[in-house]
Amino acid sequence: MNNKLLVLGTIAYDAIETPFGKTGKILGGCATYIGLAASNFKTSCGLVSIIGSDFESAHWELLKKKKLDLTGVETLEGEKTFFWSGKYHNDLNTRTTLETQLNVLTKFEPKVPENFKDASIVLLGNLDPNIQMEVLRQMSKKPDLVVMDTMNFWIESYREKLDELIGKVDVISINDEEARQLTGKHSLVESAKLIQTLGPKYVIIKKGEHGALLFHENKIFCAPGLPLEEVFDPTGAGDSFIGGFSAYLSQRGKISFEEMKTAIIIGSALASFTVQEFGTTALEKISFTQLAQRIKTFKRLTEFEIELT
Amino acid sequence: MNNKLLVLGTIAYDAIETPFGKTGKILGGCATYIGLAASNFKTSCGLVSIIGSDFESAHWELLKKKKLDLTGVETLEGEKTFFWSGKYHNDLNTRTTLETQLNVLTKFEPKVPENFKDASIVLLGNLDPNIQMEVLRQMSKKPDLVVMDTMNFWIESYREKLDELIGKVDVISINDEEARQLTGKHSLVESAKLIQTLGPKYVIIKKGEHGALLFHENKIFCAPGLPLEEVFDPTGAGDSFIGGFSAYLSQRGKISFEEMKTAIIIGSALASFTVQEFGTTALEKISFTQLAQRIKTFKRLTEFEIELT
Numbered sequence: 001m002n003n004k005l006l007v008l009g010t011i012a013y014d015a016i017e018t019p020f021g022k023t024g025k026i027l028g029g030c031a032t033y034i035g036l037a038a039s040n041f042k043t044s045c046g047l048v049s050i051i052g053s054d055f056e057s058a059h060w061e062l063l064k065k066k067k068l069d070l071t072g073v074e075t076l077e078g079e080k081t082f083f084w085s086g087k088y089h090n091d092l093n094t095r096t097t098l099e100t101q102l103n104v105l106t107k108f109e110p111k112v113p114e115n116f117k118d119a120s121i122v123l124l125g126n127l128d129p130n131i132q133m134e135v136l137r138q139m140s141k142k143p144d145l146v147v148m149d150t151m152n153f154w155i156e157s158y159r160e161k162l163d164e165l166i167g168k169v170d171v172i173s174i175n176d177e178e179a180r181q182l183t184g185k186h187s188l189v190e191s192a193k194l195i196q197t198l199g200p201k202y203v204i205i206k207k208g209e210h211g212a213l214l215f216h217e218n219k220i221f222c223a224p225g226l227p228l229e230e231v232f233d234p235t236g237a238g239d240s241f242i243g244g245f246s247a248y249l250s251q252r253g254k255i256s257f258e259e260m261k262t263a264i265i266i267g268s269a270l271a272s273f274t275v276q277e278f279g280t281t282a283l284e285k286i287s288f289t290q291l292a293q294r295i296k297t298f299k300r301l302t303e304f305e306i307e308l309t
Numbered sequence: 310m311n312n313k314l315l316v317l318g319t320i321a322y323d324a325i326e327t328p329f330g331k332t333g334k335i336l337g338g339c340a341t342y343i344g345l346a347a348s349n350f351k352t353s354c355g356l357v358s359i360i361g362s363d364f365e366s367a368h369w370e371l372l373k374k375k376k377l378d379l380t381g382v383e384t385l386e387g388e389k390t391f392f393w394s395g396k397y398h399n400d401l402n403t404r405t406t407l408e409t410q411l412n413v414l415t416k417f418e419p420k421v422p423e424n425f426k427d428a429s430i431v432l433l434g435n436l437d438p439n440i441q442m443e444v445l446r447q448m449s450k451k452p453d454l455v456v457m458d459t460m461n462f463w464i465e466s467y468r469e470k471l472d473e474l475i476g477k478v479d480v481i482s483i484n485d486e487e488a489r490q491l492t493g494k495h496s497l498v499e500s501a502k503l504i505q506t507l508g509p510k511y512v513i514i515k516k517g518e519h520g521a522l523l524f525h526e527n528k529i530f531c532a533p534g535l536p537l538e539e540v541f542d543p544t545g546a547g548d549s550f551i552g553g554f555s556a557y558l559s560q561r562g563k564i565s566f567e568e569m570k571t572a573i574i575i576g577s578a579l580a581s582f583t584v585q586e587f588g589t590t591a592l593e594k595i596s597f598t599q600l601a602q603r604i605k606t607f608k609r610l611t612e613f614e615i616e617l618t
Binding site: 090091092186187188189190207209210211213220221222223224225227228229230231258261262265295299301302303304305306 | 399522538611615
């Protein structure tokens with residue numbers, strides 16, 4: 001395995017409203033969150049994405065400073081960057097999209113840079129399954145691990161293509177409602193089993209504040225949700241999670257259920273930072289010490305001794 | 310500490326409908342589930358409850374066989390046992406009460422048996438807070454640990470008495486929605502902090518299939534929910550949980566956050582058996598080996614190694 005991590009995803013501008021406040025246009029997009037999360041690990045991470053000429057140089061510099069390889073990020077002159085605006089409701093578990101301007105996304109033809117065509121890990125962020133498939137097609141060699149994220153919109157409207165793609169990935173990351181939607185099963189155990197028969201050897205089911213489950217063969221790992229006093233903005237939590245997960249595996253250069261258990265805790269820790277401030281603010285400034293500290297907190301959260309007599 | 314565990318609660322008949330089937334009149338009631346759960350531990354467990362003359366001798370014999378002390382269970386001649394019937398919806402997380410016949414409950418004046426007035430642990434099962442309070446009042450010496458369970462109905466309609474009672478207990482066990490209802494806080498961390506200021510040093514928040522959280526001072530423990538292929542009947546899960554929790558502490562004769570972590574896993578394991586069959590069926594026949602096996606499963610579910618470099 002090499003330590004190259006190829007990431008497909010959006011780089012976007014978001015405008016977010018939560019019960020705690022409202023932002024103007026801020027940096028967003030799944031590739032952004034994934035890249036920032038990945039920058040905490042010893043991996044060579046390349047993004048495949050598209051932006052418009054309105055993309056601010058300060059944001060470009062931020063991604064460069066985080067040592068992300070941007071060769072695969074195309075700039076469309078005279079066009080605007082993908083824009084999404086949404087409002088979270090009081091419980092922060094549901095949100096309403098206020099506006100979606102696809103802009104450059106309508107012309108997105110992903111191009112995997114030459115030096116990433118042999119990447120050992122490919123992470124297909126939440127996007128049109130046709131685009132996700134195209135990235136896989138361009139790889140010069142079969143990756144050791146293909147990780148994909150998706151969401152309800154693609155499950156509803158792109159089912160056939162999505163099923164084809166699911167047959168080609170090793171790890172799928174979806175939330176509990178999406179797992180139920182995808183399989184028609186209420187029990188997450190049954191859902192995960194069914195998804196495993198479609199292709200992915202590893203199924204990650206995200207449960208928001210309740211943590212995440214990893215299924216592999218007959219094994220299950222349960223990562224706790226960190227009980228937080230305040231969740232400020234859930235945007236990007238899932239992307240930070242899967243970004244940290246994939247980048248940790250890339251750094252380790254080993255793929256197994258045991259490695260993935262750790263990777264899920266690391267992803268959860270990164271996501272727990274992300275939700276504590278608006279947008280990418282918290283994720284941009286995590287130190288290694290803070291991350292290590294939070295991972296210890298996760299460990300303490302579930303550790304117990306048992307003595308049955 | 311002595312190893313006496315005094316339990317207040319209902320002994321009832323239930324009729325249950327779930328998406329998987331329907332029962333006739335079956336044995337139920339929180340004291341029944343608590344007692345059956347407690348019978349797996351080396352503790353002297355006495356029930357305070359009330360039944361009618363329709364209570365079947367086979368059910369009485371079952372409770373006796375489980376070595377539960379029934380001195381505190383009053384039989385009202387010519388009256389009928391408390392009856393509840395309910396229907397669970399497809400997701401099994403919500404239910405509708407079809408019928409409640411209070412019967413003997415309207416005349417319930419709890420009497421703590423002499424030999425349990427010095428019990429070190431008192432578990433006040435889900436009942437009218439006035440009755441819960443009366444049991445505490447009858448204790449000849451302050452128990453080392455008072456554990457209480459309650460539910461939305463008492464929070465809505467008996468708030469003043471409930472608050473008085475909450476001020477006198479050490480451990481409160483409620484579900485997430487009830488915690489929010491009780492405190493008006495959405496964040497469970499904030500809820501638990503607020504409840505701690507009302508009296509209980511330990512706050513257990515049950516999250517159904519997502520497990521349970523234990524809060525004490527600034528510490529949190531997160532017990533996973535065991536992902537089950539099929540939940541058959543959720544009735545009595547919370548009672549089995551708190552029954553196992555309290556009985557384990559009673560057997561250990563020690564009270565601390567560390568002991569409670571283990572106690573919560575044991576309670577969760579017992580509840581995971583309960584939901585796999587209708588009513589008390591599964592709980593009645595658990596062997597020590599099965600319980601130990603399931604606890605190991607819980608341990609494996611959350612264990613991970615971390616290596617950050």
